[in-house]
Amino acid sequence: MFSLGLSRKTPKAVDGPIVSVADVGGQPTLRSSLVATISSLREIDAQLEELEVIGQGSYGTVYRVRERATGRTRVMKSVVRPESWNQDRLRMEGEIMKHLDHPHILRIFSWFENGDTARLVMEYCTGGEILSAIRKGRANGETMKEGWASTAVRQTFQALAYLHAKGVVHKDLKGENILLLHDTMDDKGKHFGNEPHVVVCDLGTAEVV
Incomplete structure (x- = not known):
């Protein structure tokens, strides 16, 4: 089983099974069950307040956002264009990240995808x-x-x-x-x-x- 590992402590040893395509497409691990799937853009607006754009490129746009319920600052990566490579890349990033839990790998908190629009909400690194x-x-x-x-x-x-x-x-x-x-x-x-x-x-x- 994947460890919940909610505190950022460096693990003494790597535990859990190897991630496979079956893991990504099959039953969620303990870590992946902690990643919220957002059902609509309206829900994103209800949960997150957009603060500023902190990055932009061919891949998409990265925003600094605030969780309305907790006040915590997060980063939201957004792809709106219909280009399949960008969309597939973001989807792969989200699928892999939600199965990982390590103090030195960026954490994902929520995910939204609908048609040509995708959002990935992740940990904010102030440095x-x-x-x-x-x-x-x-x-x-x-x-x-x-x-x-x-x-x-x-x-x-x-x-x-x-x-x-x-x-x-x-x-x-x-x-x-x-x-x-x-x-x-x-x-x-x-x-x-x-x-x-x-x-x-x-x-x-x-x-x-």
Whole structure:
């Protein structure tokens, strides 16, 4: 069985069965049962308040949103165009992510799809892309600490090891697809001042093997 793992504690060992196509299309795991399926755009508007656009490209648009019921900030990835590749990519990302539960892999909370419209509501990482954080630090004349770098690399490898144990190959790992759960800038304005907590994201091109 997949662990619920609601607290963000690094697991001592990878548990649970390997994810397969049958898992994605068959009975939900414990983790996937926690992912809400939204039935309509009206329900999305009732549950989420759109705050701002934080990303846009050929894939679609990414919004920062707020849950009306809890006040929690989330990220909503949206694809509205009828292009089948984008739609299939978002669908695959949602199907894979809802079966995963690891402290260094981005979490999905809800999913909506209807015709040429799809929405994926996920965890909000306030630190942004790790590549951007590194560039800002360098632009500020800072030297990346060895401990900061080794922690980020170790956590990324932990995420990849978990994915591979589940039979999932990311296929698009890069600086833009590794996020910082929190900003690592300290009270002195140093970008590498606080220990990083990295989160691997964007499983749209991932493959289940």
